Amino acid sequence: MPLKGSSLVLGWQPQGRYLACGNQDATVLFALVETGDTLQMWGFPAKVLALSWSQDGRWLATAAGSGVILWDASGPGPKGRTPTVLEGHFGSVTTVAWQPQGRVLASGGTDGQVCLFTPTLRRPRASRVADAPPEIEAEDSIALEAEVTALAWTTGGGMLAVGDRSGTLSIYRVA
Numbered sequence: 001m002p003l004k005g006s007s008l009v010l011g012w013q014p015q016g017r018y019l020a021c022g023n024q025d026a027t028v029l030f031a032l033v034e035t036g037d038t039l040q041m042w043g044f045p046a047k048v049l050a051l052s053w054s055q056d057g058r059w060l061a062t063a064a065g066s067g068v069i070l071w072d073a074s075g076p077g078p079k080g081r082t083p084t085v086l087e088g089h090f091g092s093v094t095t096v097a098w099q100p101q102g103r104v105l106a107s108g109g110t111d112g113q114v115c116l117f118t119p120t121l122r123r124p125r126a127s128r129v130a131d132a133p134p135e136i137e138a139e140d141s142i143a144l145e146a147e148v149t150a151l152a153w154t155t156g157g158g159m160l161a162v163g164d165r166s167g168t169l170s171i172y173r174v175a
Helices: none
Strands: 007-012 018-023 030-031 040-041 052-053 060-062 067-074 083-084 093-098 105-109 113-117 139-145 148-153 158-166 170-175
Touching: 007 052, 018 040, 018 052, 030 060, 030 170, 040 052, 067 093, 067 105, 093 148, 105 148, 105 158, 139 148
Parallel strands: 052 093
Antiparallel strands: 007 018, 018 030, 030 040, 052 060, 060 067, 067 083, 093 105, 105 113, 113 139, 148 158, 158 170
C-alpha cells in the first residue's frame, strides 16, 4: 500500500484489524488490513509524532500539538467519528503510551509534564501535582524539569518509566 508523504510513526492495533500511520503532513492514516482500504484523518495542528493503541484495540491515542487526540476504532471504526481531544499540557505532546493491563493513558510533552488520563470516563481530565511523588494515581500528572522524550510501562502496568531530554530516567508506581 503506497503512501504519499513521510511516515513518522507506525502502530498495529493489537487485534491486527488496523495499521495506523502518523505522518509529517499532520495526518493519520488507518489502513484496514483485511481489505487494504485506507482512511486518512486530517486537521491535526502539527505533524503526528507518536501514537499508541489501547490493549483492547478500541482507542488510538495520537500526539500532535498540545493535546492528545483519541480516535475510537470500535465497531465500524473511526470513519465519520469526531475524535476526543485530551488536554493537560502547556506545550506540545511528544509521546503517548497506554498502560498494558489497564485503562490509563500516559502522555509526555515539551512542557515537562507527564499526564495520566482514564479516557473511558465521560469527561477525561488530567490533574497536576507540584512535585513528582514516588506513587501517583490515574488522573494525576508529574512535573519534570525537561521535555519528556520517552514513556514505558511495565508489562503488568503498575510502574511507568519516564525519560526526559536532560537524560534523567524516573520510575513511578501507578496506583
